[in-house]
Amino acid sequence: xxxxxxxxxxxxxxxxxxxxxxxxxxxxxxxxxxxxxxxxxxxxxxxxxxxxxxxxxxxxxxxxxxxxxxxxxxxxxxxxxxxxxxxxxxxxxxxxxxxxxxxxxxxxxxxxxxxxxxxxxxxxxxxxxxxxxxxxxxxxxxxxxxxxxxxxxxxxxxxxxxxxxxxxxxxxxxxxxxxxxxxxxxxxxxxxxxxxxxxxxxxxxxxxxxxxxxxxxxxxxxxxxxxxxxxxxxxxxxxxxxxxxxxxxxxxxxxxxxxxxxxxxxxxxxxxxxxxxxxxxxxxxxxxxxxxxxxxxxxxxxxxxxxxxxxxxxxxxxxxxxxxxxxxxxxxxxxxxxxxxxxxxxxxxxxxxxxxxxxxxxxxxxxxxxxxxxxxxxxxxxxxxxxxxxxxxxxxxxxxxxxxxxxxxxxxxxxxxxxxxxxxxx
Amino acid sequence: xxxxxxxxxxxxxxxxxxxxxxxxxxxxxxxxxxxxxxxxxxxxxxxxxxxxxxxxxxxxxxxxxxxxxxxxxxxxxxxxxxxxxxxxxxxxxxxxxxxxxxxxxxxxxxxxxxxxxxxxxxxxxxxxxxxxxxxxxxxxxxxxxxxxxxxxxxxxxxxxxxxxxxxxxxxxxxxxxxxxxxxxxxxxxxxxxxxxxxxxxxxxxxxxxxxxxxxxxxxxxxxxxxxxxxxxxxxxxxxxxxxxxxxxxxxxxxxxxxxxxxxxxxxxxxxxxxxxxxxxxxxxxxxxxxxxxxxxxxxxxxxxxxxxxxxxxxxxxxxxxxxxxxxxxxxxxxxxxxxxxxxxxxxxxxxxxxxxxxxxxxxxxxxxxxxxxxxxxxxxxxxxxxxxxxxxxxxxxxxxxxxxxxxxxxxxxxxxxxxxxxxxxx
Numbered sequence: 001x002x003x004x005x006x007x008x009x010x011x012x013x014x015x016x017x018x019x020x021x022x023x024x025x026x027x028x029x030x031x032x033x034x035x036x037x038x039x040x041x042x043x044x045x046x047x048x049x050x051x052x053x054x055x056x057x058x059x060x061x062x063x064x065x066x067x068x069x070x071x072x073x074x075x076x077x078x079x080x081x082x083x084x085x086x087x088x089x090x091x092x093x094x095x096x097x098x099x100x101x102x103x104x105x106x107x108x109x110x111x112x113x114x115x116x117x118x119x120x121x122x123x124x125x126x127x128x129x130x131x132x133x134x135x136x137x138x139x140x141x142x143x144x145x146x147x148x149x150x151x152x153x154x155x156x157x158x159x160x161x162x163x164x165x166x167x168x169x170x171x172x173x174x175x176x177x178x179x180x181x182x183x184x185x186x187x188x189x190x191x192x193x194x195x196x197x198x199x200x201x202x203x204x205x206x207x208x209x210x211x212x213x214x215x216x217x218x219x220x221x222x223x224x225x226x227x228x229x230x231x232x233x234x235x236x237x238x239x240x241x242x243x244x245x246x247x248x249x250x251x252x253x254x255x256x257x258x259x260x261x262x263x264x265x266x267x268x269x270x271x272x273x274x275x276x277x278x279x280x281x282x283x284x285x286x287x288x289x290x291x292x293x294x295x296x297x298x299x300x301x302x303x304x305x306x307x308x309x310x311x312x313x314x315x316x317x318x319x320x321x322x323x324x325x326x327x328x329x330x331x332x333x334x335x336x337x338x339x340x341x342x343x344x345x346x347x348x349x350x351x352x353x354x355x356x357x358x359x360x361x362x363x364x365x366x367x368x369x370x371x372x373x374x375x376x377x378x379x380x381x382x383x384x385x386x387x388x389x390x391x392x393x394x395x396x397x398x399x400x401x402x403x404x405x406x407x408x409x410x411x412x413x414x415x416x417x418x419x420x421x422x423x424x425x426x
Numbered sequence: 427x428x429x430x431x432x433x434x435x436x437x438x439x440x441x442x443x444x445x446x447x448x449x450x451x452x453x454x455x456x457x458x459x460x461x462x463x464x465x466x467x468x469x470x471x472x473x474x475x476x477x478x479x480x481x482x483x484x485x486x487x488x489x490x491x492x493x494x495x496x497x498x499x500x501x502x503x504x505x506x507x508x509x510x511x512x513x514x515x516x517x518x519x520x521x522x523x524x525x526x527x528x529x530x531x532x533x534x535x536x537x538x539x540x541x542x543x544x545x546x547x548x549x550x551x552x553x554x555x556x557x558x559x560x561x562x563x564x565x566x567x568x569x570x571x572x573x574x575x576x577x578x579x580x581x582x583x584x585x586x587x588x589x590x591x592x593x594x595x596x597x598x599x600x601x602x603x604x605x606x607x608x609x610x611x612x613x614x615x616x617x618x619x620x621x622x623x624x625x626x627x628x629x630x631x632x633x634x635x636x637x638x639x640x641x642x643x644x645x646x647x648x649x650x651x652x653x654x655x656x657x658x659x660x661x662x663x664x665x666x667x668x669x670x671x672x673x674x675x676x677x678x679x680x681x682x683x684x685x686x687x688x689x690x691x692x693x694x695x696x697x698x699x700x701x702x703x704x705x706x707x708x709x710x711x712x713x714x715x716x717x718x719x720x721x722x723x724x725x726x727x728x729x730x731x732x733x734x735x736x737x738x739x740x741x742x743x744x745x746x747x748x749x750x751x752x753x754x755x756x757x758x759x760x761x762x763x764x765x766x767x768x769x770x771x772x773x774x775x776x777x778x779x780x781x782x783x784x785x786x787x788x789x790x791x792x793x794x795x796x797x798x799x800x801x802x803x804x805x806x807x808x809x810x811x812x813x814x815x816x817x818x819x820x821x822x823x824x825x826x827x828x829x830x831x832x833x834x835x836x837x838x839x840x841x842x843x844x845x846x847x848x849x850x851x852x
Contacts, residue, residue, distance in 0.1 A: 011755055012541070012751075012752060012753055012754055012755040013491060013752050014487070014488045014491055014492075014538070014541075014752045014753045015485050015487070015488055015538075015753075016538050016541035016542040016753040016754070017542055018480065018481055018538075018539075018542065019481060019483055019484070019485060019526055022481035022483060023481065024478065024479075024480050024481075024539050024542060024543060025478055025479045025480075026478060026543060026546055026547070027476035027477065027478055027547075027553075030476075030477045030478050030479055031476070031477065034467075034477060041460075045813075046809060046813075047805075048790075048805065048813065048814050048815030048816055049815070050453035050456075050457070050815075051453065051456045051457065051460060052450065052451055052452060052453055052456050053450075053451045053456055054444065054450050054451075055444055055445060055448035055449065055450075055572050056482060056528075056558065056560075056572065057445055057448060057502070057560075057572070058445065059441055059445060061440070061441070062440045062441055065439060065440055066440075076483070076504050076505075076507075076526075077504065077505045078502050078503065078504055078505070078528075079502075079503045079504070079505050079523060079524055081502075081562050085520070089520055094511070094515055097505060097523065098505055100445055100502075102482075102504075112440070112441075112442050112444075113444075113450050115438070115440075115442035116442040116443055116444065116450060117450060117452060120452055120832075120833060121452070121453075121833055122789070122815070122817065122829070122830055122833040122834075122835065123817075123829065124817060124818070126815055126816075126817075127453075132482065134482075134483075136507050146481050146482065146483070157818065159794065159818065161798045161818075164798055164799075165798075165802065165816065168802065274798065274799060277799060278799050278802070325438075326438060326439050326440045327438055327440045327441075327442040328438055328442065329437055329438040363548070364474075368585065372587045372590055372591075372700065373590075373700060373703065373704050376591065376594065376704070379473075379474065383472060387471075387472075387474065388474050389474030389475070389476075389548070389552055390474055390552075390591065391548065391549075391550060391552075392550070392583065392585065392587075403548070403549065404548055406546075407546060407547055407548040408548075409548065
């Protein structure tokens with residue numbers, strides 16, 4: 001970029017960085033992401049799921065009523081326009097200013113979609129969504145405000161086979177991109193809640209208790225006890241839980257025995273056993289007694305995928321049997337599993353992931369006096385072997401080749417030579 | 427969906443329709459769109475262009491300063507959050523309420539991206555963007571508020587070979603998806619403006635004159651004269667233009683002879699001739715003396731693709747040599763071509779477009795007492811031949827098969843039979 005046009009240095013008037021918490025994706029990373037997302041989508045489609053898409057924006061009232069837990073505080077709100085904005089400003093009520101918001105996940109839009117379109121969809125409906133979502137997180141490392149999720153959901157099937165199939169397909173999608181060594185952790189919120197209630201915790205404190213209980217692996221029974229005491233929960237209940245943990249018998253049998261409905265535990269046992277058999281050693285399946293997941297809308301089984309390379313979950317999901325009913329007026333069983341695409345990509349990139357079988361990227365350099373259609377014709381020939389970009393040759397060729405290598409090219413070809421110069425072989 | 431779970435009819439509390447001007451995409455249409463977008467991207471990539479992506483949201487100040495013409499009135503603005511919102515509300519200035527907005531095209535984000543990342547990019551940079559953009563249009567048929575564009579741009583090359591390559595690649599992308607019978611119309615804003623100024627129109631009225639001149643084909647020389655008179659433009663200039671049109675000699679030679687800089691016309695002639703030669707009869711290339719394009723940021727050559735099936739353009743672009751300088755402080759030549767993906771898809775769908783070589787979609791039906799892993803194993807076998815979705819068999823099989831056919835399935839297989847029932851062959 002040092003020749004061919006004039007540099008007229010002026011003061012820039014516009015900001016060139018992407019907004020905080022959002023990212024520009026450079027060609028190398030975008031190519032890798034397209035490949036990985038494409039492979040995940042391929043596994044999803046090959047398993048009989050069908051992709052849909054919904055708008056990035058949803059009605060603000062719907063978002064407000066959506067049981068999204070903490071995510072409700074993280075919605076980017078879009079301002080009304082024209083007369084409606086003027087009138088909202090006049091009202092003095094800030095809530096009136098916005099009529100739509102950017103979606104914080106793909107589950108709420110899917111529920112709305114299903115209610116609007118169910119007569120045109122197969123029953124049960126096995127659906128794919130791979131797309132961007134938005135959360136107004138405090139900008140900090142690892143917390144993006146715009147990111148991609150890859151979801152599959154089964155709507156209209158109350159059988160635990162729906163859970164089994166989602167686990168099978170999601171795990172195969174991860175294996176298909178070379179992501180291995182992971183564990184699918186499964187629980188049922190109702191079992192955990194049942195046990196905690198039986199110990200004497202009040203229903204409206206269960207979420208808070210679960211957050212502490214979920215730290216069991218890190219802080220131990222004593223740590224759990226201390227944190228619950230700090231939260232000023234009933235001493236008898238805290239002692240009951242601490243004793244139960246300290247006894248070292250936190251198995252599905254022991255937890256389920258404290259829960260009223262045995263059918264819930266039977267379904268969980270079935271999903272654990274069947275998923276484990278189908279995994280056939282390619283990944284682990286485990287009962288995780290403290291698993292809850294953050295969203296308020298889950299009603300039954302919940303699951304997430306963890307791996308040693310990352311402290312949080314790389315995928316998560318669960319059953320949300322009540323959400324579609326809010327749109328449709330009739331209850332529809334629903335269960336979904338979402339891959340955190342950014343996290344999976346990040347881990348693969350750290351491992352030096354390469355796209356299998358990708359052609360080497362080279363530049364075909366030409367001088368400005370040459371016949372341009374002939375340049376494009378030569379490029380077309382070279383494309384049998386290489387991924388070829390046509391670029392004008394700079395006056396300082398050595399410098400240009402250095403820049404090309406730095407920006408990810410593997411080599412260069414020239415209009416007047418037959419050989420292809422591969423940088424690594426220089 | 428009539429069995430297996432209870433219908434508890436209640437009053438829905440949430441709205442199920444997508445927001446006005448935005449669309450839910452059902453599986454059949456999404457599959458087709460994924461295929462078409464994938465094929466366009468394949469041609470772009472195979473031509474040595476590289477995909478990037480940028481956030482859906484941009485800084486509100488950048489958007490305000492972006493020379494986007496009418497599109498600036500169509501920006502969805504995102505409200506500030508927390509303390510910043512409170513303070514903005516206190517200021518009484520509605521302009522303070524928003525700090526970011528949804529992008530209205532992919533050209534402004536690309537220019538910002540290039541300025542932020544140019545040291546990591548090849549020079550010139552040949553780039554792909556395929557993604558969603560947003561415009562707060564008045565909701566009406568055919569005017570979407572969220573839609574997909576497929577863009578290629580060349581940044582850092584001032585030679586008209588950049589225009590030639592963009593036209594070649596864009597046209598091949600359209601041919602690659604079976605879109606034929608189109609014309610690439612080309613003009614240079616500077617030639618048109620030069621001619622109009624030579625006739626006596628003032629510089630600040632040229633945009634308005636161009637809008638009228640562009641209707642020449644529809645309303646004729648008399649119509650153009652009448653409309654310009656109504657706009658109260660100088661009578662001598664109006665007569666000069668009307669006489670010129672009436673003489674029926676609106677060729678590049680005759681227009682260029684009225685423009686001061688002959689190099690501009692030479693470049694346009696070169697692009698027209700070279701693109702026409704490379705088209706080799708597969709599509710038309712034509713000089714369009716009235717073509718301007720709406721965006722304020724174009725500085726030189728502009729082009730668009732038209733076809734008999736649609737009254738507007740299905741692709742458009744041009745050179746915008748001044749935009750990157752606003753971010754970078756140094757002028758960088760830039761030219762881009764954007765396919766209006768929604769319009770192209772719409773036309774192909776109306777023509778009954780089918781994905782070449784797609785497998786037939788069938789359901790594998792199973793009864794609830796069967797071993798579920800065995801169902802998934804049979805599905806895996808059938809997938810060599812079919813696109814298979816596993817679904818529980820309903821009590822009323824005939825009704826279920828009818829529903830499957832209505833929702834796009836080609837047939838059904840059963841766990842207890844070897845045959846596959848294809849609906850069309852019943």
